[in-house]
Amino acid sequence: MYRITVRGIVQGVGFRPFVYRLAKSMNLKGYVKNTGTGCVEIVIDRNVDEFIRRLKEEKPPIAEIHEVEVEEIPDLNFNDFVIEKSGGKKGGLSLPPPDVALCKFCLKELFDPKNRRYLYPFISCTDCGPRFSVAIKLPYDRENTTFNEFPLCDECQKEYWNVLDRRYYAQSIACPKCGPQYELIYGGRIIKGLDAIIRAAELIDEGRMVAIKGIGGYHIACITDDDVVFKLRDKLGRPQQPFAIMARNLEVVRKVAYVSEDEEREMTSYIRPITVLKKRNPNEFFAVAPYLNTIGVMLPYSPLHYILFNYLKSDFIVMTSANKPGEPMYIDDGVFSLELDAYLRHNLKIHNRVDDSVIKFVGRRRLIIRRSRGFVPKVIELKGCLDGLAVGAELYNSITLVKDGKAIVSQYIGNTANFKTFNEFFKRAVDFFTNFIDLKPKYIACDLHPLYNTTNFAERLSRKLNIPLYKVQHHFAHALSVMAERGIDKAIAITVDGVGYGFDGTIWGGEVLLIDFERGTFKRVGRLERFRLIGGDLATKYPLRVLFSLLYNAKRLDLLDGYEKYLRKGESFEIFESFHETGIATTSMGRVLDAVSAMLKICFERTYEGEPAMKLESVVEPFECEVKPRIDVVREDSVYSKPYVDEEFNVKSGDVRVIRISDFIANCMEEYLEGESKSKIAYKVMKYLAEGFAEIVKDYNYPVVASGGVCFNSYFIPLIEEHVDVYVNEKVACGDNGISFGQAYIGKFLNNL
């Protein structure tokens, strides 16, 4: 006989019944059971190779097999194959799966008039349906989810307990008789059942804005016509930020955007993320994604979406999360404060808010912009890492918990500078997850920035729990987030983004860091030329200020003649000059791209994160050209005892290679003013920066990793890869949504340092 131990995501995903059905079909004898440590143990009498092959090939869609261990054991007597009761003591980490898009079997039933769940928006099975969003506590059983308010009817009971049924032990099982229902609140009336959805579809087609409660929270849906979308923009106070759209199916998406095989695979996966696609015609969907050549598209993922499209005339609808800017998405009747035209809501409580995930392909590389629905709470292995809690930075935030060598990165939390997001989402997520997995953290990791709410929160919590606090420098954390994914402890890292508080009290954002835990080496070996942020955060909002600083460095302020008209009321270049010195110094690559965006008259005001750089990216057109980055060597404080600050932290001086940018930017501006095209200048800038970084990292005999929001740029990393291979984040976001994961990785080295 053989004992097979399967590790991975194998509990709570219908794995045992699948094994049961497989073994039965192969006429095997033995048993299958969950172990107390999160594995599945299978004993069979023969045919082990074929069994394991089919195990891997036919496994349930959300199950993940990480390791299979086979061991020969003495023969035992079995007459049959059985599912045994879960054995052993409770232990290990056994989490519910993420929320899963409607599976193809349920989809078929949904539109089968003879099926008892015909057009029922809460149809689901063992392989699909709400999971994490409804989980209240562990173990993941129906009574510990918000489905506990819906006792099963007799028919559902039968399915639930029948091992051969595809709804066997499916916690989200429901039917029109016993499950949750939708209703539409419109014009002071309440419409129930299917009519609610039909009416909502009509209203959307008519150009109304309808709030729709889904799996992880409320969306706002409306048609994509410019006038309707601009009305929505006014209402939400989001003048330019792109909205995601939902498309009827892949065929209609192809008509308006390019979809590669990779993109198709992701878009149709059970995660169904918003995928940033290249528009066929950049001027289409203008109001949805103004001045961008890309558009975020997702396909229907909940039964409701399919029913809705069944009645909608429109092939595309705006599907944006329902919230005020910076605030968390509504999950309850708070949504009424948005004063929309109608509200389509249901009575299943959402316990954990989950936003739609967002991904983007750069070449064949999948980058996660927002890691949420479909990803969370999948664990990421962090072997050897001490149990701890990392609270992230500020924007696009998430938290990471480490327990038993596994990391759980929370859902996207968002802008923790906003008090509502901080108080009602961030703090709650910390509470929820620590209780959920019963974490007793041995340390807390946070950002080095002294003003972040998350930093102050971490300081309080570490005092309360009396455990050490480590303030991880932002860009070291970015670098660590890639290293953690790969399990490596040394790397040369390119970390490029908008803002991170540096060890020297300046703002970093265009760094090359050398990290080697074995040798205890933590160095900033390269960086961009420093320039000043005139008026601090104002320079981020109004990129012309950054352009001014760069030209100031280049002593070419004369180039600004003619740009006065883009200044705000009360501003003048003379004022900028007189307090230029008071601006805090920075090496932020995000700000350099902002400045170029202003230089090319693409964007003078940032109304959402990344706007100037994203609009700049949209005009880039590659062409043959040569650039020669100028790199100087300076000696300055740049050798750190650790990647984080604690009691014993110290700094020494070392050589740093500095990529000069101001002269190059001034030259570009001169060319632009003499008539060179925006697309070419924009490309040249990307190339110059990429070559500069490549030049620095290629001399090191270390794996090259890259992280930070600038990595989302379609040109930067590919241009570096013309010279050296680069690892970028694959499992978490390379932007600040992945920062907490990088912070947590210090837990692996706390003992050795």
Added chain:
Amino acid sequence: MLIRREDGAGGKYMAEFLKKHIISRFGDNRLGEISLADMDDSSDFDGYVFTTDSYVVSPPIFRGGSIGSLAVCGTANDLAVMGAKPYAMSLALIIQEGFKVSDFEKIMNDVERWVKELDVKLITGDTKVVSANVEIIANTSGIGIRNSALDHNISVVKEYRDYPYNWVRDCGLREGDAIIVSGCVADHAVAIMLSREFDFDIDVQSDVYPVWLFVKEALEVGGITAMKDPTRGGLANALNELAEKSGVGIYIEEERIPIREEVKGFCEVLGLDPLSMANEGKVVMGVVEDMAEDVLKALHKAGQKYAEIIGYATSEFEEVVVETEIGTKKVLPPPTADPIPRVC
């Protein structure tokens, strides 16, 4: 490691620095109810409060005052926010060799003016002339005394709840107390900046002023539970200290905070937060809810016409939260020293 500028800049870093090097040694020293570790504005003994403060400002003579007015008012204000009447004072000066006598005279005129106005006695002092590049540094220590206004105030507070303190403490704030600020914020910091390099065409004077002159009137109404003078780190620092030491949260409505239009405009262009900028003649106080309107009226009557109720203390959260004019809420963190960009 070297001492950094932030270690003495009055913000979060300075608090950490002091805790590590000074409070750790002398923190439990006390003569009355207030210890060094309490880091209140003054400390008490035998019915008196005692405080000391040093003054460095560049330029030493600025729009609306000088280091002389700061030295007297600043120390007197640390006494006044305890509810104490400024009583006696010392003055120590460190002057750079070559400092102009005419400027020194101007500074002494300011000292004389405010000492008289306050009716405080300057009874001891010291002067050194050095070659180090310091222009002029002043230190004053002050002694304040109990008075009937303070006693009345505390008896009024006690009508509403327990108040286990003999002075107005910065840990006395409780849920529901109204937060009053006595006038327009950030004037001092802006005036100093304008007195330096910036060529801005606006007229803003330092607000340097001895707050006892109006605090006394407010105490006579009664109901004040906590007080601070929002100097370095501004309103943001004062509110955070009140909140933290009292163990409550504070909720503030931004549009109720009095700020001069020209100050607002100046800060807007420079990207400065007026709530983190220094004042030298303002008080922020917690007042039992029922007495807040009366205290406010007394402040108006005492010449503080921009005094305003800007929010209240709450137990719903532990931060200082500001609701902005467009309705979003943000945390007002304890300032560090210099404004640091945070936007990604």
